[in-house]
Amino acid sequence: MKLTPYWLDTAPDFTSGAVEQLPGKCDVAIIGGGLTGLAAALALARRGVDVVVLEAGKVVGAASGRNGGHCNNGLAHNVAGLAKTLGPDRARALYHAFDAAVDRVEQLVEEEAIDCSFRRSGKIKLAAKPRHYDDLVKTHELLSQDIDSDTELLPAAELEREVKSSQFHGGLLYRRSAMLHVGRFGIGLAEAASRQGARIFEQAEVSGLNRLAGTRYEVHCSRGTLRAEKVLVATGAETGDALPFFRRRIVPVGSFIIATEPLTSEQVDSIMPTRRTGVTTKNIGNYFRISPDDRLIFGGRARFALSSPDSDAKSGRILERTMLQIFPQLAGTEIAYCWGGLLDITTDRLPRAGQQDGLFYSMGYSGHGVQMSVYMGEVMAQAMAGEAAANPFRDLSWPPVPAPASSSWFLPLIGAYYRVLDYVR
Template identity: 35%
Template sequence: MFADDYLEEPYWWSAAPLPAADENTQPVSLGGRADVVIVGGGITGLVAALHLARSGCDVAVLDAQRIGEGAARRNAGFVGRTLKRSVEWLAAKSGRDHAVRVYRELDTALRGVEAFVERERIDCHYQTCGRFIAANSKAHFQALIGELEQTRQAVGFDYSVVEKQDVRTEIASDRYHGGAVIPDLGSIHPGLYHAGLVSKVLEAGVRLHPITNVMGIDRNASGKTVRTSRGDIAARHVVVATNGYTSRDLKWLARRVIPFRGFVIATELLPPETIDKVMPRRRTYLDTRMNIDFIRPAPDSSRILFGGMTGTASPTATPLAGTLRDRLVRILPDLEGVRLSRAWTGHCAGTFDFMPHIGVKDGVNFALGYNFAGIPLGTHFGEKLAARILQRGDMTSAFDVEKFPTAPFFNGSPWFVPLAMRYFDWHDDRIARG
């Protein structure tokens, strides 16, 4: 099952290895102050830091791990504008104008990634490859096309229908009951994207402080004091951009994001013609279940990446690697006998209303709860956070709401996530049965 070069670590780290624990690390004690302290060295934090530093701010980025060790270099590299809440659901909940604003901002975030990559000249294999969404049942197919048509009528996003008999023009599988192609969605090498951001912020003079746990943020007359495992640092502004890695020491925020694990495997090197056979358009692929399976070709080698079993209560990926491989082969039987070169896990984050949020609490700016839209919204929210601190540019966001919901007695422990995933599986099976 495992190739000779098998490792339990993200595939992306081969091209974008993490720095050593002491590389780019500031002195052991933080001390002093900064104009802006950013908690979280992922995409959101580094994009915000870059804009702020180039505008003359002294910026310090703190991260509990090595810079890039979290979700920034662990995710699947899908770039889309998909939410778990549809246009019609949002329209019924908060009005059609708000629903349209949300999806238009998602589109802005999607297009902003490509523009940012081009502007900064970050070599990270960004491409507009399109996405195929595969329907798990006839009922899922009808629901998918209905939702895509509602979205097209509301905001004009294009799609094309793929009938059941034509699925193999997109993916070599007989498991699906049709699907749809969204042509303008993209993919990226998240490791190289984040590594490029690290290089840019260092050039701009940002101070990076890895292996620095934040234990609290206090307000005072002159601004704020961030208490950390390496001493205190004072700042005029503080940003929290930790998503699925939000510490329970940040109690208010930790009670509002639900961390859960995602799992991904990468195959051994395959003949290019095999990938062309099973994924002839070389798009990104996912299905219509709430707890999705997702597939993509690696952008820089002849491998296939597959993810699923999200929310499973396993601290490591290797125990699930065989099951994930078997699921991949059931979808793509031509991969029978394939071996694995990588398996990994990392923290994602959901919210109780299935919506990302950006806002301010007690003078602290935050952007959290990406619900699988981390690359586009992380980039977009990083720019928004910088604009708000600088008080210039477009500071508004449809995701900025007064109420960031939580649940009674929730303290940041995601003990219920496996149960929720089983419920979603039951619900999807119920839909499939009509």
């Protein structure tokens, strides 16, 4: 079993990384070479802006290349709950922002001819308990009114033709959702940005920033120092001490994934014949899909822990047991890959984007970042280029999290809380 992300192991290498010396200045410096930073870099470079990306490790080496490859529409939230807290109009607008984000990924794949098996597969939210299905019925009622007419309720008897498991009590199908090979997509985005003139420096960790005036900053990184007219912070869950304002507001939470060996088409038909993305309704739930080469990619929180090779392997064993509870048909199937990554979570699970101390930023996608990071990278590029930009997450307050919430010892406590919640609800 390889302890490396399947997506990165089966993607081409990024060949256009900048090898020259770091320039002394640029129009825009982007900190972070994940999907947010790369989408912003491409959009800015297309406008003729002199843009430099500073990535501490390798492009899409963090969450952007380690996720489940779901490009789903719909919110991380129960839309009714969000309508209560933010009002129905705002909840609807946020829901539609995710629709627009999936559309944008699809358009980019086409525009840049990125070979990443993008497919409008549809997503099924799977009721893990009978009462969860009642909640899905209510959600469907609300969505059908004027939010998403492309949803369909699947009572247990109908779900059988989609997902062959005795563990679910019905589901809700979101037809606009998609899937893609996220490694090939991310590398394709980086190559496209480079082709347009963005200079992408890997192994360039930013260690400090000095504000010069307004949005102008001096940026210190392991490959030198440069002055930028504007800076975009696109550091996701990996945000460290060099960016304390953001570090205090993002909670990094581990999520883990296993990938089986390639299945035969009979095996795929015996578990998920319609090959959609599947997400269960539990708080400590699971998400799964079939890869372009017919593996089951099966993820979940498994343990409330951070990611490391040892932690990933432990979580992988838990995931394998859960996978076999859901799909006992796969008994004896080899697990070929196991990996983990950090989710960039906010306390209300809504992203945050805007400007702080002259720095532009976008992060906090809370597990729904494949599509939204791309969308928000482009929105922030528009804002930095001085164009009117429709930021769906404008004006959301963003207080710091209490110190323990970002500490690793606190994660198992949160896990225990959600386990109890899953047991009683």
